[in-house]
Amino acid sequence: MADVTWDEIRSLRADFLNLQLTETANKLSERNCVELIGLLVKEGLLNVIYTTDGKDIITEQRLIREILDEIYANGGRINIVDLAQHLKIDLTYIESKVGDVCKEDPTLQFTLGQFISAEYTNRLVEEINDMLVERGLISFSELIRQFDLPTEYLNSIVTNRIIGSSLHNIKFESGTLYTENYVRLQQNILIGYLQAAFLPVRVNEIIKNTRVNENLIQKTLKKLHGNICIFSRSIEQLIADNETNLADTLQRHLIRSLCSDMCDVIIREIDTSASAKTGQLSIEERNKIIQKMPESTRNHLSKVNESLNGKNAETTLTRLEDAAGELLQIILKRPNKKTEKDLILDIREKLKAKLTDEQDPAMILHLTITLLFYAVNNGRLIHAPGKAVPTLIKFLSKTLPSNINQRLYEMQEFVIQQSTAEVASTQLPNEKIEFIKKLGLNAKENMSFTSFSNDNNETS
Secondary structure (H helix, E strand, O other), rough: OOOOOOOHHHHHHHHHHHHHHOOOOOOOOOHHHHHHHHHHHHHOOEEEOOOOOOOEEEHHHHHHHHHHHHHHHHEEEEHHHHHHHEEEEEEEEHHHHHHHHHHHHHHEEEEOOOEEHHHHHHHHHHHHHHHHHOEEEEEEEHHHHHHOHHHHHHHHHHHHHHOOOOOOOEEEEOEEEEHHHHHHHHHHHHHHHHHHOOOOOOHHHHHHHHOOOHHHHHHHHHHHHHHHHHHHHHHHHHOOOOOOHHHHHHHHHHHHHHEEEEEHHHHHHOHHHHHHOHHHOOHHHHHHHHHOOHHHHHHHHHHHHHHHOOOHHHHHHHHHHHHHHHHHOOOOOOOHHHHHHHHHHHHHHHHHHHHOOOHHHHHHHHHHHHHHHHHHOOOOOOOEEEEEHHHHHEEEEEOOOOHHHHHHHHHHHHHHHHHHHHHOOOOHHHHHHHHHHHHHHOOOOOOOOHHHHHHHHHHH
């Protein structure tokens, strides 16, 4: 090939430029273009959408691309009404392409008329986390107002992204997000205020003078009290059914666990020095702390501490309620039918969530037995120690089908063998353990065990 000179290149460049600038007579008019497009549409060879002003047309595929561009140009979130106005496309066409747009970009969500991208969600999570680190406490309603987001979407973000993967121990209760650091700060404020007080002070005065969140002060007591009431109702029913041995076992466990925890909360609210010891206080430790208190306080707490060594959960609960009311001015009301139902459902869901993640066979059996009690005893729940599981299996055997009882006894025997060092290598087929777990996860009031009978026949 002969060498090309720069003069020849410049000449070719000039010729090309002239060619570009030259108007041709063989050019379609706008009318011709419209007619041609109309013909293609009529023949079904082309699908187009007209803009609302009638000046432009756009293909369906191009519309999807334009929608995606608008979403990203608006920071990853846009309402389809605004989208229709920006693109000058009728809203019905936008709505018809929602599925195609989300298919084109699987990271997009469409909720209550809004496209929301994964990038927007990530920025939202970071912003809420930053707000919580800075402020410690934010109400859910405030987040809804500030970000103007659908409640269901924001709730899923809070549940799955803020709480589920939080590095700051964020909690979400009673419509409020708060951090563990915030709780500790409130506790330190309370401790400082109480240590500086020379006379007993009422809770409402503490709230007024320290601006401590009232819900956080009362939350633990009310939660413990509600749970104790729920479990006590089940014990009362067992007593009415002449199941006194099982009822006594459950009462003693309830008193020594939740009732004792509730007593410790009251003591630590009154005497901050008791907070130095972590974990549950012993009867002797409580008595030592109580004896140093003023007479009126000492009388109430001594009665509570005395009942913690007894066997009557109702007596203990009544004394705890009196102590909370008189010493902390916190009125603890027994749950009505609606509140009781909500509490039971909440406890049941937490038990199921724990069972879902549980791998230890002993705990799987324990949780399943608790949920089965709920299923066959009119929606009642119990708080039982591990040692009561064999008794509960025997109790439930009166109601459960024989094939279910066989599986429970088999699992119980396996757990006992596993706890014995000599036969710790004993194994139970995984499908049998999963059967027990499935039994607990599907437990519901007035449930039918037919499907489990079928499962049993298949896996036997």
